[in-house]
Amino acid sequence: MGPIIGMSPDKKAESPGSQGVCGAGTLPEAESASSPMATSLDRIGPAGAGGSRTEPEDDELTNLNWLHENLLQNFTLGGPEAQPCRGPLFDIEGSISSPHGHSLSSSSTSSVSSGSPGGERDPLKSKPPFSFSLLIYMAIEQSPSKSLPVKDIYGWILEHFPYFSSAPTGWKNSVRHNLSLNKCFRKVERSLGKTNGKGSLWCVHPEFRPTLMQALKKLHFPNAHAFYTPPASPPSASSPPRHLFPLEQGYSMKGDQEGPIDLSRRDLVVVSRDPKQDHTYSSSLVSHSQQQPPRLAAHEEQDRSAAHAAAALSGHTVIRSLPSAKRARRDPRAELDEELKEAAGSLLHLAGIRTSLGASRRKSRKLNSK
């Protein structure tokens, strides 16, 4: 079978109309569905950063640039709640600044290419290190209604990742492909009477929110929790009612807390009892369920799966030295902060090494294959 396992039966069953997961009804109101960025985002003009697509072999380098630029700024903040993060991409409130380290509203194209010798690489033209799944996740979670039509997902991505404005149009296909295929995303009907626009709204399945957020986190994206809407949170006017996502079999949430999830509390992580159901990385992130006899110590397995996910989600940049979970629990916030800092250090170190090693290794590999 191909790499993609048909999941249509699963999804179709839940699609519109069925009493399944999202289909139970319509979203309260995707009022901002047609303008997902209208809330906290500064509208910017159409991604002006045109430019030719970077060569494929540049991707890894550009990814590292990304990480460099983001990490360098993010990790000076001292933790998720230390102060509003004005670093790249997102602040603590979920508002977004440019992924390139400057405000989106400022059309500054004088990109900082701290990681690229010579500075010839424009991050605006660089392919984001996030997988489409994460991009979609971020887009959806950033919307007030926590749901977006495809078109607005396009828009969000275009606005915050100008790379795609000049990328071949196939990326839209990929977005749709991801939405359809990835179990992290669910289709919901638009509200009755509000059927302006085509297609359905898409939302993130609550079961996978922690997973996706964790994936972001494991990408060393310390403000990932800004995208996390705790499944246990009370329904708000701006988010799909939780009843749209009745807990399915195999889904359990340990603990029941309100407000932001403490990332350092691994015991709060959702575990899936049926990893096989998921053909995406999502299951790999929650793979250490209680069902499967642990072949590895729980923390080891988690680190492995997290690293795996990070690798998958970040493209090819493997974070090899993830902070160990062996450390005794201390103040969760301090621990998280320390983890992130440590990871940043490791990553930066690796970035410096891997940019050269990776490139040479690949070249030799290609030569060998020929």
Add this chain to the structure above:
DNA sequence: TCGCCGATAAACAATA
């Protein structure tokens, strides 16, 4: 070498 995974392309149907 192999399997997994994400990205990409393409075909096709349904719908606004």
Add this chain to the structure above:
DNA sequence: ATATTGTTTATCGGCG
């Protein structure tokens, strides 16, 4: 009729 949306299949390349 056209464009958009959604689904599905196939293929490729990178990685462990």
